[in-house]
Amino acid sequence: MTLSAPAPDLDDMRAIIAQHTGLEGPLLPILHALQDSFGHIPDVAMPLITEALNISRAELHGVISFYHDFRDTPAGRHVLKICRAEACQAVGADALAEAALRKLGIDWHGTTPNGAVTVEPVYCLGLCACGPALMLDDKVMGRVDGAKLDTLLAEVGA
């Protein structure tokens, strides 16, 4: 994902922002679109957003920092979200997550040294009848056990 994402180009960013300024409440759509394109919200995009929406930098920073989804630095090539919520805990999610983090040698929100994968906690993926659940980028997976996890980590090169 991110490491291979294009270098932030000001014109591209202006175009992305302009596509959304006609919406009612355009800020979240803009932030999502920028993150989809660049893997994070590039610092250089900030003045473009504040100018286009006529908001202060503090306000913008407040919004970005409020939401778990938005990141101001790039993530690894893949983002692995492991469900930590109750229904998955009831079927062993804690042990699974611990094993994954131990294997990768990182903590929550960490990225493997080779940049392959960032691991994030997530609180429910709506797969609560087939947990433990996780999501690799946009792909969901249920009833994950140690073997499935190992295969997955190998596939993403972690």
Next chain:
Amino acid sequence: MKIYVPADSAALALGADDVAAAIMAQAHARGVSVDLVRNGTRGMIWLEPLVEVEVEGVRHGFGPATVDDAGTILDGTSAKALGPVDELDWMQRQTRLTFARCGIIDPLSLKDYQAHGGLAGLKRAIAMNSTEIVEEVTTSGLRGRGGAGFPTGIKWNTVRQAQAAQKYIVCNADEGDSGTFADRMIMEGDPFTLIEGMIIAGLGVGATRGYVYLRSEYPDAISVMTRAVEIARAAGVLGPDVLRSGRAFDLEIRKGAGAYVCGEETSLLNSLEGKRGVVRAKPPLPALQGFLGQPTVVNNVISLATVPVIFEKGAQFYADFGLGRSRGTVTLQIAGNVARGGLFETAFGMSLGAVVTDIAGGTASGRPVKAVQVGGPLGAYMPVSEFDTALGYEEFDAAGGLIGHAGLVVFDDSADMLRMARFAMEFCAVESCGKCTPCRIGAVRGVETIDRIAAGDGTAIPLLTDLCETMKDGSLCALGGFTPFPVMSALTHFPDDFARMKEAAE
């Protein structure tokens, strides 16, 4: 040969795409032509991927199917054969009103939708005036399925009577509660139902614009809903002239950004406006000053998706199901450590124990049930001794619990309730919007206090109780205000889990 392989995300998470591909490959090898439909799920998640083969109009099920089953399913020799799906006990025992079409139709076929009763409710609503529309909802007894159980008709009437140039219908599709997936399931399996419900709401209150605030954790639902809106628009169901009624209604899908608190309606509105998802003090009610300060209906997905069947079959038909002041059906989501997990729609009134033991078949591990958390992360842990509690808003309230969005998370006897109480506090600390001190700071203290108890300090137990009282009394919304429910229910019903550690330490 007509074959159904669900594209619901639970089915996908269990390998449905690979199964579908294998079936097509095997069919090709056999020279059989297959008409493949990617339906939603029937809700029997323990059988997913559930392949259905239609023979003379009857759908025969095979599941849980793997890639290796593809050939034998085509040959009719599969050991995973379940017989006609509609005759399975799980299906027979339900009253499917909201979910009548889910898993049956092609989710993105308007033709299928209409062939199964879709748009009949909207057509009826178009012939009614706004007062009649709102009255119909009031008569149905429908109460909000998002958590609070507020009467939908009353909410709509407030918005209907408000004077404003622009009013809005906002669908709350943030579904953050663990153990819940009904919103996701219907958006992926029968998206036009939600769209139709929102249009009827718009006609009822005089709103021409709507938003679905859909959590980012649901990429599949986002994609299905986005396509459904495009299809509905192209067919003139949405737009300036809804079904040639001369009335306008259109809607947009908006993606959330991973904050649980944004499921709270005022936080959601702030988020939709592009602000931090901080909870707003009420009043003003969103019904009067909601999105961009305008009168706004905020309703849960299931509340809105139930509106079409109420108009199709009549308010009284719907109201005739249920118990006490809980009318109609409850769309139970059975999850966690259960033998049979999934969506089960039934009239209010069944007991919790009947659902867990009889319908769900107890735990998946085969061990005894220890507790069931009902109503998401802010809901109480119900012990087996409370299993005769009937599923109804008032009945659960009387038992110290809440139905919430109707998720049931089952735990076996290996669950450590102190750990679950700690998690409830931790979750509150992570997700707090930060506005009130008892929630923002209290939840962090809660984690520390429970850690002390875990380390053998029994004197911390009264501190935890006091802290919970403070959180209950001093929190603006239910995140801080209801986190004490799981914590205190764990402590009250499972004191051994809080005392055991002390003995170990002594």
